[in-house]
Amino acid sequence: MDSHIRIRHYEGPAGGWGSVQSLFRNALRSRVRLATIDALAHQNKPEGFACVSCAWAKPARPHVAEFCENGAKATFWELTGKQALPEFFATHTVTELRTWDDYSLEAVGRLTHPMRYDHLLDIYEPVSWDLAFEEIGRELRAIRAEDPKKVVFYASGRASLEASYMYQLLARLYGNNNLPDSSNMCHETTSVALPEVIGQPVGSVRLDDFAHADAIFFFGQNTGSNSPRMLHQLQEAAKRGCVIVTFNPLKERGLERFTNPQNPVEMLTGGETKISHRYYQVKAGGDIAALTGMCKALFERERASGGILDHGFIAEHCHGFEDFRVFCEEQSWGVLEKESGLKRTEMEEAAEIYGRANAVMGVYGMGLTQHKLGVTTVQSLVNLLLLRGNIGRPGAGICPVRGHSNVQGQRTVGISEKPDLVPLDRLAELYGFEPPREEGLSTVDACRGILNGEVRAFIGLGGNFLRAVPETGPMEDAWPKMRLTVQVATKLNRGHLFNGDVAYLLPCLGRLEVDMQATGPQTVTIEDSTACFHASKGRARPISEHLLSEPAIIAGIARMALPENPRVPWEEWVADYSMVRDAIEATWPDIFKDFNTRMWTPGGFEKPLSANRREWETKTGKANFKVPEALSASFDSGMHDDVLRLITLRSNDQFNTTVYGYRDRFRGVEGTRMVIFLNPADMARLGVAEGGNVRLETVAADNVTRSVSGLRAVSYDIPEGCCGAYYPECNVLIPLSQHAERSKVPAAKSVPVRLVAEGGGLQLRAAE
Secondary structure, eight states, rough: TTTTTTEEOEEEEEEEHHHHHHOOOOOOOOHHTHHHHHHHHHHHTTSSBBOBBOOOOOOOOOOTOOHHHHHHHHHHHBBOOOOHHHHHHSOHHHHHTTTSHHHHHHHHHHEESOEETTTTTTTEOOOHHHHHHHHHHHHHHHHHOOGGGGGGOOOOOOOSSHHHHHHHHHHHHHTOOOOBBBBTTTHHHHHHHHHTHHHHHSSOOHHHHHHGSSSSESSSOOOHOOOHHHHHHHHHHHOOOOOEOOOOEEEEEEETTEETOOOOHHHHHOOOOOSSSSEEOTTTHHHHHHHHHHHHHHHHHHHHHHHOOOOHHHHEESSHHHHHHHHHHHHHHHHHHHHHOOOOOHHHHHHHHHHOOOEEEEEEEEHHHTTTOOOOOHHHHHHHHHHTSSSSSTOEEEEOOBBBHHHHHHHHHOOOOGGGGGGGGHHHHTTTTTTSSSSSOOOOHHHHHTTTTOOEEEEEEESSSSHHHOOOHHHHGGGGGSSEEEEEBBBOOOGGOOOOOOOEEEEEEEEBBOOOEEEEEEEEEEEEESSSSEEEOBBBBBBBBTTOOOHHHHHHHHHSSOOOOOSSSSSHHOOOOOHHHHHHHHHHTSSSSSSHHTTTTTTEEEEOGGGGOOOSTTTSSSEEEOOOOOOOSSOOOOOOOOOOEEEEETTTTTEEEEESSEEGGGEEEESSSEEEEEEEHHHHHTTTTTTTTEEEOOOOOOOOOOOOEEEEEOOOSTTTTEEEEEGGGGGGSSSSTOOOTTTOOBTSSSEEEEEEOOOOOOOOOOOO
């Protein structure tokens, strides 16, 4: 066994001294610059900068340290003193770098020069920006002459509103709507589900609602690792008596108990707050059944005593109630128990808590969205909220917790493959061209196009697309067959190590760095999870004089790739981002009125949300109950008992595909990411020993072999029939065809797999 690997049970709370120690470790590893101290003091503050990690809301009256453990790690690594200089690339071939793990690539440091891949030498070589733009433009013009739909314009969720607006215009002027982004892999399910039932593609909850909620119901979200700043609102809610109920397959420490690192008394005394009053370990993909069971229990209580449902709200504002009621009442408790993994008494208990609360929020993450019936699952949560009128009043509503820091905002300003979500007529009027009207490629569609050779070029505005998508092996094999690949990035990742015939790696300024343009230092904007817009101004000196901003890179490509259009002022936009915001306001005047003034509003200025006014922009003109088409959201219905549902997980030392280290504190894993978490009963039934080596194999109808070897079996508190392992290492197991119906989000939270024992069983010893 590797001596540095430790598996142990973690006893501490979320936050506390464990969080402080983790920050010190990351500060040392990243070799942070002195500017980091100043940066942290201004992180998520008015007149400061928006965190480059999660999209959680920024309060009008922030805490002294308005950053969390993962947000600070993101800042440390953005402001690292390490640099990936041309000398590094001259001494490491791309083939060699493919053998490095994700953490080691991240740890190389910030990219400093524009680079072009040399196929003969198998290395990246520095190149001037002018030459890069000239060749990229020439290649894009050639492909456009053949077919403009053969190019994909991907955007990471951290690109600003200004860069995103320019990018979507570049794609549409080029001739396509091929604008997949991070939301295609996570909350596109939300964007499909919510418009059908409440008439808007985003949640209805604002940050202030947490102070007025009587109960908060959590589904499929790991707050402690993925959005820890939210723990402040949850702690305050719990302390004032708000009842928090959680449905998650795994017990996530952040939703169990929390010690606030900013509270000296708690830190010195070991005090902590219990977050969840009830914690139900629902089976992966079993949330539809659990929610249906709760609704069935509410209908039964209504028949027995009355006074449970909000009949006035239902009569005035809802459609489809009777069909939904009949569906719930027809379901058998035995089937609901089997599909949810919960007992009838647990679903009835949760329903009783819900029925007593006057204002209820439904909060969820990718544990609901990344399933075959993810859209149905999200709509099932809305069904529960509608029964008691919990949409459109203080302290109540639906709250999807988005991942990356501006992934929701990108959709707002036109990063969408769906033309009906974008005011194309307005773009045509403003810029004097005919925008493409056919639907573009989503992430899944783009992968198919790359695999079958139809996509000839990929432009990546940030992110780690190749590492984040399913079908890892075939995608890596197909990627070099493209003619052109361009990656805009701050740091090196695995997606940069697979290159087309012509390939560029273009380094950009980070959001935390001063963005100096012709009119002076610039400000950018983002949208948070609660549909509020914020200004963000970098403060640190750029790591390299050779960096360009994302808007400057987009404009540089556009000038070389597109015919001249005097109505698109690329140069002026780069010189003054306020002009881009004027253009955004001109495109969406109802949303962005007085954008340049209101962006400095403490706490952000609010996007108008029709559902909050109980105005339902749906086909029926009302909020819609939706009858589920099935009770299981997974792909494994009817399979044998040896098939488990794999849940892909993030560790505590990770954000999305970015791995900051090899310590998953809350799950007690240190020194490795190659583990599989198993229920003890499943281990006994399948003959798997603690610490044994196993291989995971996907079960799919296409008979393609997909497997991950070398996983160490760890006994864990996870529902029977389920297992957990880390993302992105296990993306290789997800078939491209296994995605959420209609939203095409990869079904990463219930992948049907089998365990195969491998030789060399291990005995994992506890850490000292």
